[in-house]
Amino acid sequence: MVAMLERRSLRDFDWLLAFLAIGLVCFGTYQIRNAQPTEPFWIKQLIGLAIALVAMLAVAFTDYRKLINIAPAFYVFGLILLVIVLVPGIGLKINGQRAWIKVPGIGQFQPSEFVKVTTAMMLARYFGKNRAQALTWKEIAIGIVILALPIILILGEHDVGSVLTYVPLLAVVLFLSAIRMRVVLISVVLSIVLLPFAYWVGVKTHLVKVYQQERINVILDPQNADRRGFGYNTWQSILTVGEGGLLGADASSAHSQSSLKFLPEPHTDFIFSVTAGNAGFVGCILVLLVYAIFLSRLISGARRAPDRMGMLVIMAAVGGMTFQIFINIGMALGMLPVIGVPLPLMSAGLASLIATFIAIGFAISVQLRRFVN
């Protein structure tokens, strides 16, 4: 039985998915090294990959249904972590955000990345029952509550970027839980109309601070906005990307935007700018292509999932990752304001890496069990 499972596991194991992810991490590590050749971030990233792979395998070979069934426990544990972060002395403050926990030996780590996984599990569990009719308002409200608890705690860390990445989890889950199409359409239309209005009201009532407005202005006109102040990061990122040209600039140059420190946070938030500078347009398109195949692979896995829970947990991961890719690269390309969101699989950072591989582990686990019933 065990041997059979093993053999079937090997056959059904989603090798392509795993290799695409590992390939992206390795390529990302190479770029982290380009970005910070004198710092050990790339080594840490490789260690992180090893840990992440172990976590992925552990999740993959565990029945996801068992895990999701005890999702409330994980969810509560995640909330506790977020509370701990807020405790001064344990929570570490970096760039004004108290979002890290100091862990002896490893350094610091960001629980909000993990809590994303537990929240997705919680959502999958709540919305994973088979259903015959459209979502009720009560169900939607409970979904919002599940999302709101971690979000409120993360807002306490002043980590707006992380909060944003939670929203698509719920959006995808609701969308796939047969929320009425007209509700979807109305909310899309409303947000298109209301967002600028809300911004306008925010400016008028001074709820949106001047520095936040500056960040928006920078996007509208990066070259002429305050290039020394708020626009600096965006402008430098655009320059770094543009300098890559078609085929990329000399990666080993000691005069690169990142090694001369014109580009801030080149190994985390702006890893894609570094990649674009080194690999050029051709390299970037290849990276986007790999992401496209990777995400499509996840989606087709979800389509073949044996139950709603499995489907939802995979699609929540797809929604979360796609959104983060869009926010991060959009920021690097000067289309979106600077928000500290890591690029999945490429940015340096243990928590993000491990959380992403746990999600992949779920996808593989779902795949492995599609015939088990």
Next chain:
Amino acid sequence: MKFEDTSQNLRVRLRIIQILVIAILSVLGVRLYMLQVVRGQLYAEIAENQRRRRLPIPAPRGVIFDRSGKVLVDSQPIYNVILSREDVRGKDLYSLVKPLSDALGIDPDILRDRFDQLKTQPAFESIPVKQNATPGDIAWVEAHVLEFPELRVELQPQRRYPANGMLAHVVGYVGEISPEQLKQTSYKEKGLKPGDIIGQSGLEQVYDEYLRGKDGYREVIVDSRGRIQDEIETVPPQPGQDMITTIDLDLQEAAEEQLRESVTKRGVIIAMDPNNGEVLALASAPTFDPNLFSQRITTKEGRAEYNALLNDPQTPLLNRAIQSRYPPGSTWKVPMAVAGLQQGAITIDHSNLVCGGGIQVGNKFTRCMGNHGTPDLKTAITKSCDGYFYRLGLKMGIQGIESMVDEFDLNRRTGIDLPNEAVSWTPSREFKKRMQPRDPEWRDIDTVYASFGQVYDIITPMALLRTVAGVSMDGHLYIPHFLKEFKPIGEGTAEYRPGHTFEPLDPARPNPKIILIPEDMHHLVVEGMWGVVNNGGTGAGIKMAGFDIAGKTGTAQVVGLGKDVGKNKDHSWFVSYAPAFKPEISLVALIENSGFGNQHAAPAIRKVYDVYYRKTRHEEPPGAQIAQTSKPTAGTTKKTAEGQVAQTQ
């Protein structure tokens, strides 16, 4: 999908999500195409420029020597604190005022002025904010590189000028190019930029092109804080060419000393070689310290010093030798004598004219300071007989005087290689119209005035010296100049610059200008001037036996008779050359408001001749004792013989 039911159309919803994912990635791809392929070149250039800096290496300015190779002006390296432009773009410059003035001891007002200036100069690369930085300043800048990455310390040459303001009016000074100058095409064409140090006065200005050299630069890579990370290339500066001037430092020192010790301490002494126009000494008093402009002008004390100079009623910044005009008084008689003979108003054999103790023209009697009977030309010069020259002037007429002015270039600049030379005012019908619009008609009395060096004759000391030196050289009028030679530099390299000797700044001017003076006429005038010193004339007090000084005293009337006291006292002139029949050196002295020429100007000149004599003859000058003892008698004779008065009866 086993759990799927048709009402939820889950398959469609999944497809929608997949399409959204691809769409999002495509949008990013399009944006990448815009940034990298369409505008990649542009961004690459901008990125390249923000990490490249060109740091100028100032070229050492050429050294200025006197004619025997003694250093007059050189440069010493000093440390300056530099503010570089690229690193302050977009920053509020004025937020730097307080920290910089506190830490480096710079006056905040001056710093603010400087920043005001910068706003109007978008092209500046870097400017010095503190010159002559102390070791403490340098340490402070280096310790605050994170806070003020726009500051750098650089070694730059600073000009050093002679002490006591010696030669200040000749060598001039250097200074930073001004915003007004930057707007002029003549400066733009030379590739000058804000912060550049250029010659702003004197020889420094006229020969700036040769002295300045060409700045080199270091092309470096800087990081985002402006710290230098790497050096790409270094282009060494090309030093300026060294200048050998015609100045004789010993004569110059003697001239300066004579002015310093004169009664009013205001005046001019010029020494020139009549054989070629080389100026051996030029002193104008009072003088100023040119180091003010090259070293201290950016400090508060320096500004105050400069304002004091500008407002000083004694006008120390003025080069009196070429920028001030004075009535020549009786020295005017030298060109008058030559022209009188040339024009046939008198002849060698019949040069006698009545003195008459003065002359009656209409209802005005203009008197002579003595009664000389009916002197010949030689005596009239020697005794400085005004009556004689009134009548000579009337014989020549205003046309004759005008053609004399023209012949001796007195209505033109001498062409000396110094900037801002003034043109003398000389008698003409037009001049009177301008001067006295209420009585524009030229009358005989005006001719009388014009013939003895007053009213209509107002000339620069340099113009007078050139005239007398020209007479001494039998009509060869050289253009006075200071440039002997620019040394060639960079032999055997691509930057080779050949040597250069003096050429008239106006290439159309002949050098020398030759005036036809027949030998016998020349001799007669020279004998008259010889007699002034050697034959009991008005300058007898400075006689040097065996060294024939020829000259002419003059007293320039400042106001009418009887009012010549204090600041209205007459100017004292002496113009001369020696030896009389084989000229080597010509000298003019003017002591402002001191009185008679023989009392002040002539003795001052004698001291300079002494130095010259010792230098060239290697022995003590003769007759120095005699001059001392005979002074009182010479003085009394002078009082009656010298001068002129225009008096209305």
